[in-house]
Amino acid sequence: MFDPAANDWRSWKLPGDEPQAYAVYVDERDKVWLTDFSANAIVRFDPKTQTxxxxxxxxxxxxxxxxxxxxxxxxxxxxxxxxxVLIETETGK
Structure with missing residues (x-):
């Protein structure tokens, strides 16, 4: 994530032993979604809570x-x- 005020980049390590991010999508609430090929999963990252x-x-x-x-x-x-597969982002299901 780039902070223009500080002119600085910040990054987070994906969960898991050997994550393999494949595709990324940022939703209308600025949540970052990605597919993790090695985990066989879709992953959501919330930059506000860093979770x-x-x-x-x-x-x-x-x-x-x-x-x-x-x-x-x-x-x-x-x-x-x-x-x-569909994840409804309002409910997280």
């Missing part, structure tokens, strides 16, 4: 990859299961 929340797939070898969204929704693609 991560993980939403793992309920299927083995889902190969969570692409990510996009629109107001109130984040959509992830599982290439290993040939399906799309």
């Amino acid at each position: 991560f929340a993980s939403f793992p797939s309920d299927r083995d070898n889902a190969n969570v990859r692409q990510l996009n969204g629109r107001s109130g929704e984040v959509w992830g693609a599982e290439s290993g299961t040939d399906r799309l």
Whole structure:
């Protein structure tokens, strides 16, 4: 994250032993969403609280990859299961 007032960058290590971020999406509330290929999950980062929340797939070898969204929704693609998954961002489900 870049702070223009301080002209400084800040970064956070992703959770897990060997995270593999694949795609990133920032929602309308400035939450950062990403897919973690090695964790088979979609991950949310809240820069205000500096906390991560993980939403793992309920299927083995889902190969969570692409990510996009629109107001109130984040959509992830599982290439290993040939399906799309929806997280409603208002409820976190």
